[in-house]
Every structure is written in structure tokens, then in C-alpha cells.
Amino acid sequence: MSKRRFEGEQTKLLITNSAMGLFSRKGYSGASIQDICSAAGCSKGNLYYHFKSKEDLFVYLEEQSYAEWWRELDRLFSSCRTVTEKLYAYGQFSASIERSLYSAEREFINTVDADSEAMQRFKEIVTKNFEKTQKFICEGIADGEFKNEDPSELTFIIMSFFAALNHYALYLMDNEAGKDLFRKATTLLLHGISAGNE
Amino acid sequence: MSKRRFEGEQTKLLITNSAMGLFSRKGYSGASIQDICSAAGCSKGNLYYHFKSKEDLFVYLEEQSYAEWWRELDRLFSSCRTVTEKLYAYGQFSASIERSLYSAEREFINTVDADSEAMQRFKEIVTKNFEKTQKFICEGIADGEFKNEDPSELTFIIMSFFAALNHYALYLMDNEAGKDLFRKATTLLLHGISAGNE
């Protein structure tokens, strides 16, 4: 890798980091290319040298963040003995991810042309993520740790539970308080908020 | 109420309905004034006759939807014997609300000037809503129906739980399936997903 090429990759990294933060705070349309470039400290033309469009940049971000997400999560999972432990790990990891494209995603879905190549790729990424999550929830059902509910529905509920916590916690508390909240929330998710024993 | 005045109110209603749908689908910046006018079938000038700015329109929407939300919810609550029943009512009602400003809200917070009058009003509305919810959760803790957790945290968790379900369920299933999902989710929230008895 030549020095020139390395600097290029470095710039790309600056752009993706800035874009991630701005998309998550301002939403898909709210975060402008100019915003992102200013934050990354590069020119607009430079951004368009590295990415062919705004849609493309967004999908690239999705791809990268999900990949990183599962790389780290699989590592954490490998040292868990039970699926319940995995759920705690999932929760803790959700809390530690400080930036989420969560609300920008919906905007993206409803704004961008459904037939575009970017949208096709986007949908594949989201579907794949759901399936990976469902797989680990199914383990929990199969070995009797979780209740025998419809796996798809249960996955849906659990995923949205943590996504929402992340969404709200982000702009209300710091990272440490967030982790505590996620731990409590996970316990409640497991055992319920009801005081009675079933 | 004169005929002329009535027609005005009617138009305002058309605008708020269109705006509600577009803000919830496309986000705050994603939904343009022109979009909203086209959907409402009125001119831009007319919209700006009824609302003094886009921010103002958004906050008005928040105000209206929270007011309607609690008007209906208080009615449902009045026929509940336990707070647990109230929680189910809360869930069922969350499922029936087909449009939510949920993700546009965050964008609004991070986009709009923090000192603006619109933002001040917005924050008051959101805070008031949180307090009303917390009050009913506190009832559940006080009478021993819910676990004795920190009320603020518990409220936080429960609110984001239903908000997220609403957010995701919206573009994945129809209204009936949604209600079923919310009922199941409420049961899981109460008793947990764990198969073991504590």
C-alpha cells in the first residue's frame, strides 16, 4: 500500500465517520453532503471521488456498521455459555455503540427509489442482519432458555427493544449510565416488569 | 362558526393530516412544504396563512397528537381496574396509532435552533408526556403490581419499548397483525422472555 493510497483510505475513513455521526443525528435528508464534508475536512468533489452518490455512501455505512457489529458480537458470543448471557452481551454492546443509523433508515426507505441498486443492497443488508439475530434467538428457544414464542416475532420484539433504548438513551445520558440502563433493561426483558411470579 | 371560517379549519385539518403522514415517513427535513401542500391539495401561500413556519407546523402537530393521545388513553384507563390492565390498554392504543413523529422528533431536536420558541414549546410537550406516563407507571409500583425499580428508568424503558414496536411494526405489517404483536409484546414485557420461573 503506497503512501498516496493510504492517505486516500484515510480520507474515506474520515468521511464515513463524519457521515455516520451526522446521519444518526440529523437523519438522511437532514445531513447534507456539505455538512459531511465540512466535518470530515475535505471537499465535496473529494467525497464524490470516493463515493458515487449520497445513497451509495449511506448503504456503504450500513454495510460497514453491520459488519463491524457482528464481528465484535460474534467475538463476545464465543465466550458465552448460555443464550441468556448472549442476550446480556447483545444489550451491553448495543449500549456501547454510540451512533446508530436507526431513524435515518426509515427515512431512507421512504425517500429513496425502491428499484434503485442502492435500495436493493440496503434491503439485503437489513434482511441478513435480522436473520443473524433470529438465529441466536432460536438457539435460546431450542435449548429451553426462552419461551416458546414465534421466533420471528420474538426477534422483532427484542431487536426493536434494544434499538429504541439506544435511540432514546443516546441524547439523554452518557455512555456509562447508558450501560447500566441496558443491563437493567435486559433483566426486565428476561424476567418481566411484573412483581407477581407469573 | 361561519361557513368561511369552517372551510378554513377544514383546510388546516387537511394540512395537519398530510404533514403528519409525511413527517413520519420522510422525516422532518425529508418532508418538504411543497410535498405537504401537494398532499393536502392547497397552495404554499395557504399553508403559510395557517402556520407561521415549518417548525411551527411541526410543534403544532406534536401538541395535537399528544393531546389526542392522552384524551383517548385517559378514557381507556378509566375502565381499567389494575395498572397491568392499563399497560395492555397502553400497548393496544400504541398499535392503533398508525402515524408517529417518533423519528422526526430526534431530527427536529438536532436540526432546529435550541433557543427558538418552537423548540422551547416542543421540549415542554415531550417532558409533559413523559411525566404523565411516569405517573401511571408509579401507580403500578406503588400498589405492588410492578417491580420496585427506579420509576424514571422504568418509564423510559417502557416508553421506548412501545415506541420502537410502533416504529418497526408500521412498515412491516397491517393494523390487525400489529395489535396482536403488541398484545404479545406487552405480555412479554410483563412476564419476561425467560422460560425459567425467576
Added chain:
DNA sequence: GTTCTATTTAAACGACCGGTCGGTATAATA
């Protein structure tokens, strides 16, 4: 030292943004 090519910049594009304004139509009033 010259050439080549990957990276970067600044300027420019047309489309669209939120918002304004002069003007019009019509129901209510006097």
C-alpha cells in the same frame, strides 16, 4: 527531471428548499 496517475480542490450546474408577497375570490357586515 519528466511523465503518469491517484487524490484533491474550487467553481459551477440546475433543481429544489423554506419563506414572502401582491393580488384575488367570497362570505359576513353595515
Added chain:
DNA sequence: TATTATACCGACCGGTCGTTTAAATAGAAC
């Protein structure tokens, strides 16, 4: 019937949007 207030229209403003382009820069290869 003349006047007024309300409801509404659509052209237009300055500015910003996503995107394109031509030219500048600087490491790599000869």
C-alpha cells in the same frame, strides 16, 4: 350595495441541495 375580513393562489426570492467538471497537486515509475 359598498366595505371589510378571511381564505387562498402562484410567482418569486435568496440560499442550499446533490452532483459534475476541469484543473491543480503530489507521490511513483522511468
